[in-house]
Amino acid sequence: MQKRVKYFLIRLHYLTVNSNHERLHQDREIIYGKRGLRQYWEITTDKETISDDSTWLVMTKIPKINYKKVGKIYQIRAWVEYGFKQSKSELCWADFRVTNYAQIEKWWQLVMSAYLMVSLHSDSFNPMVTPVSEKFQQHDWWNERKGWKNILNNLRLIIKPYLSFNIISRWLKVFPIPQLSLGLPRLINLMNEFDCLRYFVYFWDNFYYSSA
Incomplete structure (x- = not known):
């Protein structure tokens, strides 16, 4: 009917x-x-x-x-869509062309999870975020501005040692260099101390964020 x-x-x-x-x-x-x-x-x-x-x-x-x-x-729909499009572009949303629905859904979840993670590090979006340690801010490329893209770039600096180690780890098996094999994991452990959301888990029920 x-x-x-x-x-x-x-x-x-x-x-x-x-x-x-x-x-x-x-x-x-x-x-x-x-x-x-x-x-x-x-x-x-x-x-x-x-x-x-x-x-x-x-x-x-x-x-x-x-x-x-x-x-x-x-x-304000148009402005929201415009700003969101810029964020998705920074997260490489348009870099992969997939046509299978399951692949599109998986890629969308990855991009939106990354978007959520970056947003949670913004004190304007999440007032409970812990201030960044001054030690991390001593990096030459660290950006002290509060914009979403600035936060994204800083988080990229944090994960860079881990990504770099995974890139060269196979070469270290061919050409063993103990200083690198031991030094990079130590640097990665120091990067793991960057945890501005360490108290967030205790207040999770107060938030209703979604990555989808």
């Missing part, structure tokens, strides 16, 4: 785009069958043609939300 689709009246309201400009938005709720916790909305700036370029469909799961709140929440 086909569900009945109900379109509500279009509501007009202004949304502030920036400090000097407001844009007229036209929203309406669409109900498929009976209204449930999930609500569906059509938001457009072009009431006459409702073109794809000026219209988007939104699904919400927010109790007692109204059309004005929907517009305010999703007006």
Whole structure:
């Protein structure tokens, strides 16, 4: 049996785009069958043609939300998508082209897990993060800025000894150099002391992060 689709009246309201400009938005709720916790909305700036370029469909799961709140929440959608795209690019999301769904899902989980790990090291995202030891900050390439990409670059410095050791370990079997075989693991152990999230595990129930 086909569900009945109900379109509500279009509501007009202004949304502030920036400090000097407001844009007229036209929203309406669409109900498929009976209204449930999930609500569906059509938001457009072009009431006459409702073109794809000026219209988007939104699904919400927010109790007692109204059309004005929907517009305010999703007006920054483009900026969120833009920033998120930059982060995914830094994590090499687009470097591998896979078509198999299972492979896409696995690669997505890896990228998003890395994104979550970097984000948890940001004090603006996670106020409980432990400050970085001054010893680590003495590295010539350490970046003291607070941006997401700056944190990513610092974490790359932390894992560099481990990656380097794995690259040369096979050569050390061919040409044994005790100083490297013993020195690099010692350096890796020192890097393992970089644990800005060591107290985070005790407060995990207070967070609802997801890597998917």
